[in-house]
Amino acid sequence: MKPLECVYEADVLAAAMESRWPDGAEAQLRAHAATCAVCSEAALVAGAICEASLETRSSTVVPDSGRVWHQAQIRARREAIAAAARPITAVQLVAFACATGLLGACFGATSSWFQAALQKIASTSFAPLLAQHASLAIAGAAALLLVPAAAWFAIARSEPNRPN
């Protein structure tokens, strides 16, 4: 099994990472690396990575720092506004549900034909009634499930990305 480290490894790495390998390194260190698997691998890999790093850094043009800052500001404001609007959306939904419920209750309390229909329903068994109006019952049940689900998705989709 090959050794994991060598006492000269740090010196070889330092020379390679400072672009001094092999010409700028001491002759003794070069002679050692020629016979040491750990040091020769370290020199080869660190040298290649440092060369690639220098080349990549020198050839790239990164966006201007001011532009990155202003884009970050704009995005943060947009996300903050969206986040501030979310509780309002939720309150509006609850208020709408309450108003609908209240209107329904008033209608039920004041409408004579509705009360008569309710009494008729109460006096008859549900099975034939459901069979007669199956599609209406299914649509009502689906609406009861889908409306809250749609509201939840609408709120969840407007949530901005959270930072790491």
Add this chain to the structure above:
Amino acid sequence: MFREVTYTDVSRLEAMERAEASFVMDEDAFRAFYERTARGVWAYLARITGDRQLADDLLQETYYRFLRAATTHDSEAHRRNSLYRIATNLARDARRRSLTHPFFSGREGEMERAAVGDHAAATERQADFARAMSLLKPREREMLWLAYAEGASHREIAGMLGMRPASIKLLLFRARRRLAVLLGVER
């Protein structure tokens, strides 16, 4: 005519003020930090993803998330480590999203061709290096770049990559050996 200011307007303004106050540093400090680190972060992202375009996108996202992260940094090194941790996580997320469109899909020489120009030998060497990197596992690429391009310590690498410090030494050694073999074959 002035429009009446509503509750919504006030809450929007408050939200905007809060958004700016939530940044971890002011503009001057950010610009100085960005100038010191952006090229290094871009190079890291480009080399671990193998995609310049993606590196451009991830660079902006990295700095945005860094600014919004509710973290206090006690030193420049700590700030830098946070930045690279965010960059690493973003690159990993992008890799997961692109499972049907993997990184390093025949575009390994793209960076070198675009960057080096007339220097044929250097171009060749860099293309070989990019190909060898593309054959490594993503974590191996991350570790090697942080260790030898950024000069990060084992503890710092562990923090940036979300790994145990004790495991870095052996994994880095194995990654280095793999890359040495690949470069030896290539060269």
